[in-house]
Amino acid sequence: MATLRDVAALAGVSVKTVSNVVNGHAFVKAENRRRVEEALVATGYRPNLGARNLRRGRTGFLALVLPELDIPYFAELAALVLRAAQAHEWNVLIEQTFGTREGERATLASLGAHLIDGAIVSPEALMEGDFAALAPGIPVVMLGEHTVDLPLDRVGIDNVRASEEAVRHLASLGRTRIAAIGAHPHRDTAAQRLQGYRSALAAAGLPPRDDLVATALNYHRRDGAEAMAALAALPDPPDAVFCFNDLLAVGALRTAAERGLRVPEDIAVVGFDNTEEGAYGRPSLTTVAPDKAAIAEAAVHLLRRRVETSDLPPEDIRTPFRLVVRESTAG
Numbered sequence: 001m002a003t004l005r006d007v008a009a010l011a012g013v014s015v016k017t018v019s020n021v022v023n024g025h026a027f028v029k030a031e032n033r034r035r036v037e038e039a040l041v042a043t044g045y046r047p048n049l050g051a052r053n054l055r056r057g058r059t060g061f062l063a064l065v066l067p068e069l070d071i072p073y074f075a076e077l078a079a080l081v082l083r084a085a086q087a088h089e090w091n092v093l094i095e096q097t098f099g100t101r102e103g104e105r106a107t108l109a110s111l112g113a114h115l116i117d118g119a120i121v122s123p124e125a126l127m128e129g130d131f132a133a134l135a136p137g138i139p140v141v142m143l144g145e146h147t148v149d150l151p152l153d154r155v156g157i158d159n160v161r162a163s164e165e166a167v168r169h170l171a172s173l174g175r176t177r178i179a180a181i182g183a184h185p186h187r188d189t190a191a192q193r194l195q196g197y198r199s200a201l202a203a204a205g206l207p208p209r210d211d212l213v214a215t216a217l218n219y220h221r222r223d224g225a226e227a228m229a230a231l232a233a234l235p236d237p238p239d240a241v242f243c244f245n246d247l248l249a250v251g252a253l254r255t256a257a258e259r260g261l262r263v264p265e266d267i268a269v270v271g272f273d274n275t276e277e278g279a280y281g282r283p284s285l286t287t288v289a290p291d292k293a294a295i296a297e298a299a300v301h302l303l304r305r306r307v308e309t310s311d312l313p314p315e316d317i318r319t320p321f322r323l324v325v326r327e328s329t330a331g
Contacts, residue, residue: 002043011039061091062303063111063119067099071219071247072275073292074122077143080296081120088304090117101125109133118303123148124187139306141299145189151314153302155295159189162288162321163196164203166242166270169286169323171204175240175268179212181227181252182219182244193244193272212238216248224251232259239267240329246271246278249285253328268329283327294319 097103122143184190214227243249249271274289
């Protein structure tokens, strides 16, 4: 492999000048920069990231801690975090917790400062005291809406407002018996989406019905299918349903088809997450689309900022979302 010394010899400059160009320093004469850049290409020089990180006192790795990788939203988000991290010369260690407090706490305990520079964590059950399991000095950026009373950087969307928009869309279609699938006794995200659902019903002048709110202890296809079966069996069944993620909606669509319900004529369906599965199903799924790329980029940016300057105040970034209207409500 070519070295800085090889590049310097070919360009006719000092090793320090080559180092300044490679590391992006501005104070290099234009002619010297040109010669170094040409020499870099000619020699095929590649920086030794391990040595560079060692000099910086870093490992070159960050941890991405997610509940379930077989949920499409998290798989798609992981790919985007990998891309954003690579732009900052970070490798990514991906950990799966299955959304339990025990799994999340054990994962934090396994992340040593000698392994990673920081962690991006999407928790569902962690408590404030659980962060004591994390090695001292490891910066953390939180994803999502699970709340802990700690001064941590956070990236997420406004779940209440996004859910309101989804339910307003259903109400604007003349639907008056709008159900919700995804209530959960312990998930902050579910509580916020349920709050948005109820707020939109009130704004539309639609009375709330407890029998139209279906619980889902997991957010998988089967949970959506089973919840939809229970709703369809009601004496006065829904004519629309807002599902708290796309997998629940996919399951609900399956049950609707098995019961002979036409979508959207008999029942309109909205999901949440804008995953590829929903976009390519038949009918295609109307869904709330968080800007997943913006979430990934903001999380990596905040972690980089925290690694470089640890004493900054915590930052809370709310990323955009939009409602994508497709066949499951528009026909």
